[in-house]
Amino acid sequence: MATENPLREGLISERQPEPCTLVIFGASGDLTKRKLVPALFTLFTEKLLPESFAIVGFARKAMTDDAFRAEMKEACLKFARHKPTDAAWAVFAKGLFYQAGEYDTPASYSALEERLVRIDAERGVKGNRIFYLSTPPSNFPITIAQLGAAGLVGRVPRPECFRRVIIEKPFGTDLGTAQQLNRDVLAVLDEKSVYRIDHYLGKETVQNLMVLRFANGLFEPLWNSRYVEHVQITGAESIGIEGRGGYFEQAGILRDMVQNHLFQVLAITAMEPPVSMNADDLRDEKVKVLKALRPIPDGRFDEFVIRGQYRAGTIAGRRQVDYQEETGVTKGSARETYVALKLFIDNWRWAGVPFYLRSAKAMPKKVTEVALVFREAPLRLFGKSASQNQLPNVLAIRIQPDEGVSLRFGAKVPGNTMDIQPVNMEFRYGTSFGNEPPEAYERLLLDCWHGDQALFTRGDEVEASWKWISRVHRAWEASSAGVHSYEAGTWGPAEADRLLFRDGHQWRRP
Ligand code: NDP
Ligand code: BG6
Numbered sequence: 103m104a105t106e107n108p109l110r111e112g113l114i115s116e117r118q119p120e121p122c123t124l125v126i127f128g129a130s131g132d133l134t135k136r137k138l139v140p141a142l143f144t145l146f147t148e149k150l151l152p153e154s155f156a157i158v159g160f161a162r163k164a165m166t167d168d169a170f171r172a173e174m175k176e177a178c179l180k181f182a183r184h185k186p187t188d189a190a191w192a193v194f195a196k197g198l199f200y201q202a203g204e205y206d207t208p209a210s211y212s213a214l215e216e217r218l219v220r221i222d223a224e225r226g227v228k229g230n231r232i233f234y235l236s237t238p239p240s241n242f243p244i245t246i247a248q249l250g251a252a253g254l255v256g257r258v259p260r261p262e263c264f265r266r267v268i269i270e271k272p273f274g275t276d277l278g279t280a281q282q283l284n285r286d287v288l289a290v291l292d293e294k295s296v297y298r299i300d301h302y303l304g305k306e307t308v309q310n311l312m313v314l315r316f317a318n319g320l321f322e323p324l325w326n327s328r329y330v331e332h333v334q335i336t337g338a339e340s341i342g343i344e345g346r347g348g349y350f351e352q353a354g355i356l357r358d359m360v361q362n363h364l365f366q367v368l369a370i371t372a373m374e375p376p377v378s379m380n381a382d383d384l385r386d387e388k389v390k391v392l393k394a395l396r397p398i399p400d401g402r403f404d405e406f407v408i409r410g411q412y413r414a415g416t417i418a419g420r421r422q423v424d425y426q427e428e429t430g431v432t433k434g435s436a437r438e439t440y441v442a443l444k445l446f447i448d449n450w451r452w453a454g455v456p457f458y459l460r461s462a463k464a465m466p467k468k469v470t471e472v473a474l475v476f477r478e479a480p481l482r483l484f485g486k487s488a489s490q491n492q493l494p495n496v497l498a499i500r501i502q503p504d505e506g507v508s509l510r511f512g513a514k515v516p517g518n519t520m521d522i523q524p525v526n527m528e529f530r531y532g533t534s535f536g537n538e539p540p541e542a543y544e545r546l547l548l549d550c551w552h553g554d555q556a557l558f559t560r561g562d563e564v565e566a567s568w569k570w571i572s573r574v575h576r577a578w579e580a581s582s583a584g585v586h587s588y589e590a591g592t593w594g595p596a597e598a599d600r601l602l603f604r605d606g607h608q609w610r611r612p
Pocket of ligand 1: 127128129130131132133134136160161162163205235236237238239240241270271272
């Protein structure tokens, strides 16, 4: 069984993962077409999958293997990084199968098991299996319970093969449901076999945050409250809710983006250096950050949390309708499409340093970044007029798009005066490395195949983040204060600017 992931050493190894069948539950859905199978096909073309592999789509919709293959080919032509040639597709498609069934019916799982045993023999897969739960989350508990009842997975590791389960997001909708789901999962599986997906962890630039911090002697000594004045983390999208009204009305941006993606980025930005890059060492450090998040004091939510909802507007020349007019949205809904938070991490490193997080739909552009804003030099040596344009030093890690890192500092303007202007030192992934980074799902699927959980969230991590987020939801439910409006294509409600102005700061305009 694989215990070491060669990718962890930073080397794309020639070593391939072990033979395995990946079963996707919900294979008739959007994620399978847009992300999962295209990622698997790209891994296949890069020779990162073993020769003996199989991919079995499972869903209720009746479909033959050939119909599934045709649908997946079309999806790969559209979405895969490497477009299929007829020759490559012919080989890949031999490993693709489809099995129709009901998620809550034991007979469907015995039929699946029989099929998997046949595929094992046909493809030489040796009984190794990964089950990927890509259905709506309401289906996760029953699918896991049925997998356990059918003996397809179990708490006791099998000496002869591995069985792993990947669980899509969202993992719960509040602390209580996340705890319940963890109980459901751990009733039939050992934590070592559970892979909770947060696709932000699969992004190259999120992983580079760790490299920047821990593989360079330069940054880490400055990475604390002595030098860092505050931190801003932005996860902005220019799209609206894109037809996902039903889902978004339940979720809102705090659940959709902050509880998972932004909190993971926050944890990696703020964590202590782990003892090693092993899954548990890394996750131990992330959990400590999430547990150290200071709860917002009762009655003072408006000083720490601002929520907004977009009105109609124009984004890069495109007309965006009002959230209230989106399909699936209940008229008068107060569901937030924008949230700004001020957080404190009560630990030795970050005591007193505000972390400002914001995430939103319908912003002027898509941008995800982490920015560390440094304290000023202790003395203004060059006089007031010389430094009037001086801005604080900022280290900005651009997660997407234009992936890279920039460092802003003051430089002397050429001439006979000592005027100072801010300038940027830039690193761009595209120009430095030239090649296209892998898709997050490629990396995550491969890591699971290798048995490496480092880029997957652990049960206690998910619960720690829900604990903080659920307090905000409870406060919103109890509060009469409404949601602020902002015009689509702007950077959010004015109240969110005031959240920072009060502290003498302002949001970056990335
Ligand atoms: P879909 O809504 O497209 O559902 C996937 C499949 O699940 C459906 O085709 C359907 O297949 C099956 N299904 C089972 N039970 C139900 C049910 N009660 N209602 C509707 N469908 C059901 O989901 P996605 O593919 O978009 O997403 C899958 C998972 O991935 C979800 O957990 C989602 O939150 C997560 N995710 C998706 C992203 C995306 O970009 N799509 C992004 C990030 C996460 P059938 O009826 O044939 O059984
Ligand atoms: C998903 C959210 O998890 O992440 C979406 O459900 C959001 O609402 C998406 O658009 C953003 O992901 P990315 O990789 O495009 O930043």
